[in-house]
Amino acid sequence: MSKRKNSTVIVSPASREIARGARPVFVVALQNNGKIPSDFRVTNVTVVQLQNGAASRPMPVVPYETxxxxxxxxxxxxxxxxxxxxxxxxxxxxxxxxxxxxxxxxxxxxxxxxxxxxxxxxxxxxxxxxxxxxxxxxxxNVIKDNTLLPSEWVGGQLHIEPPQGGTEGPKTYVITVPVGDEIHEITVSQGKLV
Structure with a gap:
């Protein structure tokens, strides 16, 4: 969960397990806590895989149309x-x-x-x-572009291309979700911890 002055973002896996090599699917919930409408655009969501704590490669978000x-x-x-x-x-x-x-x-x-x-x-x-x-x-079920009115919640599934790399240890990535002019970053660790 990420909470800023004018918005809240909650990200949760859509299922208990994500099969290795499969697209991760998350349920994303957004709330506008501000006093004016706030825009959310799926194309502005980014996901970056981390390796040794540094950004290593983008993981494209799969849009509804695809x-x-x-x-x-x-x-x-x-x-x-x-x-x-x-x-x-x-x-x-x-x-x-x-x-x-x-x-x-x-x-x-x-x-x-x-x-x-x-x-x-x-x-x-x-x-x-x-x-x-x-x-x-x-x-x-799939999240789409939206203008959130004050106090409004919207949400849906966010599909992401799978992380890359070996079979050892978890894969870590950061999901960045802009809502209006605020940026929310959620760090995900996928896989079994060694």
């Missing part, structure tokens, strides 16, 4: 995979409609085709629903 673009890319790839799975399901259903003698059974074809259509429809529907939920979660 997260949405990545999710849409995942959805396109997922749609292609679902399409391939649906085609395979339909093909298998038609192959299952042949008798042992190699003759096609129209009744079995209709039953198997209807079953495959229902399964494919459910599979596609589930993929679409999951994609919509993921986009809605990003919209609702």
């Amino acid at each position: 997260l949405v673009s990545e999710e849409r890319t995942r959805q396109v790839v997922g749609a292609l995979l679902v399409g391939v799975a649906a085609a395979g399901n339909s093909y298998a259903a038609q192959n299952a409609s042949y008798t042992r003698g190699g003759n096609y059974s129209p009744i079995a074809g209709a039953i198997n085709g209807a079953r495959a259509d229902a399964q494919n429809s459910a599979m596609i529907g589930d993929a679409v629903a999951a994609g919509q939920l993921n986009l809605a979660a990003l919209e609702q």
Whole structure:
């Protein structure tokens, strides 16, 4: 937590553990303690990894728009995979409609085709629903630019590119969050202490 005259910033990990090599995600809460509106811009947030107590490299903040673009890319790839799975399901259903003698059974074809259509429809529907939920979660949870009115709190997830370095010891970095004309610095130590 960082408290200045006109603003307060609280930063907390979004989950108990951050997987090595994964993007750290933090929940950031901001309050305007001043008497006039105060601006917050995600592009002004910086994160710098420390090595031996000195700044060693920037860790870019991943903006909402990038997260949405990545999710849409995942959805396109997922749609292609679902399409391939649906085609395979339909093909298998038609192959299952042949008798042992190699003759096609129209009744079995209709039953198997209807079953495959229902399964494919459910599979596609589930993929679409999951994609919509993921986009809605990003919209609702990720912090965005904001003008904080006096006494107002805002917050959301801040996604950061992962720290670099060896596997030994914790990774330390400083998250700098400007709110209005005040600067808040939060030092994070990620990983097990040796």
